Amino acid sequence: MIRLIALKELRSLFAAPSTWLMLGALQFIFAWLFLVRLDAFLQVQAQLAQVANAPGATQAVAAPLFNVLALILMMLTPIFTMRLLAEERRNQTLALLLTAPISATHIVLGKFFGLLLFLALIIVSCTAMLLTLAAGTQLDLGLVLGNALGLLLLAAAYVALGLYISALTVQPMVAAVGALAALSGLWLVEISAAGSENNWQMIAPTSHFHNFNVGLLNSVDATYFLLFSIAFLLLTIRRVNNNRIYG
Amino acid sequence: MSAATPLTLSARNLIRRSGRRELVHGISLELRHGEVLGLLGHNGAGKSTTLQMIAGALTPHSGQIEICGFDLVRQPDQAKACIGFLPENPPLYRDMRVNDYLVFVARLRRVAPGRIADMLAQAMQRCGLQEVGPKIIGTLSKGYQQRVGIAQAIIHAPDIVILDEPTVGLDPAQIRDIRALIRELGDAHSVILSTHLLDEVESVCDRVEIMQDGRLIYSGSSDDMQQYGDGKMKLEEVYIRITENHVSEEQPQ
Structure with a gap:
């Protein structure tokens, strides 16, 4: 049942022309940034060669681009999560799911994995673009894959939060703005707490992605992402169940 | 009775x-x-x-x-x-095709995969939807949308x-x-x-x-x-x- 709903979400995403437009624009922007970054690296490469322990192409080109992709995901995810439940409630199609012999858990997980699969496609396509670096240099594959994994976990956290906010409202637009505000709020917490003594930045998903970004696989970060996602998924399931009680 | x-x-x-x-x-x-x-x-x-x-x-x-x-x-x-339920506003995904939508509903209501084709044909015949099967629901007239709504309520023979x-x-x-x-x-x-x-x-x-x-x-x-x-x-x-x-x-x- 989870798979059925996930595939339906995925199919309705790909049925909309706006999705393709967004995917195309994203690939274009990412390719452009890749080119700029690569160009800058090639210009300083000669000087870097004289430095001991200089950063390689993976570290100097790929890692910063993954960081950019993390920021892009932060702005992109709310646009996709806004529809998930808010639109079902507005179009009164949620009744179909609520009266079907499936539980709220199936509905929520189906929608979560449907969108996560879609974001995974974006992450995979951008990673594939960076892997073309292998044509000219030796890549640190571990760093690239670590980054991709980190991005996937980050996307899961963003989708879970966006899904919850989408469950709170009937207006998809409100859900989009709400999710964007929540995600950028968390990001701002990280930025403003960075460098100071306190540990506030630990609540921001972006700060946990940072370790993946520099090639550090820490179980604390992975656990954080899992807990973050599970917490918001549980809240969403609760909210969908409450839909039956409060109408 | x-x-x-x-x-x-x-x-x-x-x-x-x-x-x-x-x-x-x-x-x-x-x-x-x-x-x-x-x-x-x-x-x-x-x-x-x-x-x-x-x-x-x-x-x-x-x-x-x-x-x-x-x-x-x-x-x-x-x-x-x-149960098959048709609410006041038919719960239709307007961007889906009639066939795809009804198959989705049948699977959602746990109709055995082997029986879906039969059930689909039967529901569409009963509601007079044979001609609009491949059309997108959002493009149908109100009357046809209502019929799709009824078809989704009876497709699993509740x-x-x-x-x-x-x-x-x-x-x-x-x-x-x-x-x-x-x-x-x-x-x-x-x-x-x-x-x-x-x-x-x-x-x-x-x-x-x-x-x-x-x-x-x-x-x-x-x-x-x-x-x-x-x-x-x-x-x-x-x-x-x-x-x-x-x-x-x-x-x-």
Whole structure:
């Protein structure tokens, strides 16, 4: 049942022309940034060669681009999560799911994995673009894959939060703005707490992605992402169940 | 309807509030196999709320619903598998094709994969949708969308079909077809429908329940209802007399 709903979400995403437009624009922007970054690296490469322990192409080109992709995901995810439940409630199609012999858990997980699969496609396509670096240099594959994994976990956290906010409202637009505000709020917490003594930045998903970004696989970060996602998924399931009680 | 026919739906003392206001006060309904029950009432009488509670889209604040012997709260999956529900606004994904949508609904309602093609063909034939199968739902006229709504409610051959104002927005020929369909459904399944249209009650329903202000004020077969008005009055007048009598009983002068 989870798979059925996930595939339906995925199919309705790909049925909309706006999705393709967004995917195309994203690939274009990412390719452009890749080119700029690569160009800058090639210009300083000669000087870097004289430095001991200089950063390689993976570290100097790929890692910063993954960081950019993390920021892009932060702005992109709310646009996709806004529809998930808010639109079902507005179009009164949620009744179909609520009266079907499936539980709220199936509905929520189906929608979560449907969108996560879609974001995974974006992450995979951008990673594939960076892997073309292998044509000219030796890549640190571990760093690239670590980054991709980190991005996937980050996307899961963003989708879970966006899904919850989408469950709170009937207006998809409100859900989009709400999710964007929540995600950028968390990001701002990280930025403003960075460098100071306190540990506030630990609540921001972006700060946990940072370790993946520099090639550090820490179980604390992975656990954080899992807990973050599970917490918001549980809240969403609760909210969908409450839909039956409060109408 | 003989008492030996198995009971498919039994709802007892349903209460539903919205804030402090009670929308439905202690409604009890029973439905037997092969019966068509019409729920009549003014706007805001609580018909839709009652049907939504029976279908499992809303939870009653108190009361019990049993569907084909399964408790809707304790065994929701088994109970809901016996229900087909058409809400007031058909729950259609406007960006999907009619075929894809109906297949999705069939799978959602746990129809065995091998039977989906048959069930789809049958539901589409019954609702007259054969020609619009590959079309996108959002491009269909209101009448066709309503028919897709009915098709999604019957595609898994449920024991109970719940239809909230099924003939709204249809032209007279379509209304005739849909009524014939409801009659046909009534032979093999149980149907409960809400309506404002009294000739609908007369032509398709075995039994009538009239709701007012969240209470059932009249219950009987549609022939009984005729007799209420000495057999001379039109059904409309009978209905108005029943509802007005009830108001004057409620507020004695």
